[in-house]
Amino acid sequence: xxxxxxxxxxxxxxxxxxxxxxxxxxxxxxxxxxxxxxxxxxxxxxxxxxxxxxxxxxxxxxxxxxxxxxxxxxxxxxxxxxxxxxxxxxxxxxxxxxxxxx
Numbered sequence: 288x289x290x291x292x293x294x295x296x297x298x299x300x301x302x303x304x305x306x307x308x309x310x311x312x313x314x315x316x317x318x319x320x321x322x323x324x325x326x327x328x329x330x331x332x333x334x335x336x337x338x339x340x341x342x343x344x345x346x347x348x349x350x351x352x353x354x355x356x357x358x359x360x361x362x363x364x365x366x367x368x369x370x371x372x373x374x375x376x377x378x379x380x381x382x383x384x385x386x387x388x389x
Contacts, residue, residue, distance in 0.1 A: 290325060291351055292379040293343035303370035304337050310366050311339055317359045323350025337372070348378070 299307035311329055318327045325344040332338035345351040354360065 289380050291345045291348045292381055293341065293345065293351060294377045294379060295341040295343065296373070296375045296377075297339040297341075297371060298373040299337045299339070300370050300372050301337055303367070307337075307339065307367055307370055310363050311341070314359055314363060318354060321350070321354050321357070323347055324354070 297307065297311065308331065315327060315329060318324055323346040325346060326342065328342045330340045330342065332340075343351070345354070
């Protein structure tokens with residue numbers, strides 16, 4: 288199976304941007320050491336500081352789901368209760384050059 292790319296969009300409430308940012312930063316090193324994690328990068332929108340994106344690559348969907356059920360994610364959810372306006376996740380597969388029409 289091809290690797291799984293995740294684009295996670297987190298929109299913080301306007302009064303919670305710094306708290307959300309601090310909690311998201313806590314996840315980076317922990318997650319990068321997890322089995323199956325290839326890439327785990329946090330971005331903040333330049334025009335809208337309340338908008339954060341995790342761009343992730345995982346060796347399998349199963350290992351990503353393990354990550355989503357792990358204690359650090361549970362701790363993040365508890366710590367940010369009521370501070371997130373929206374959260375969306377897109378599961379994606381990279382299209383390689385070899386699969387493009389000629």
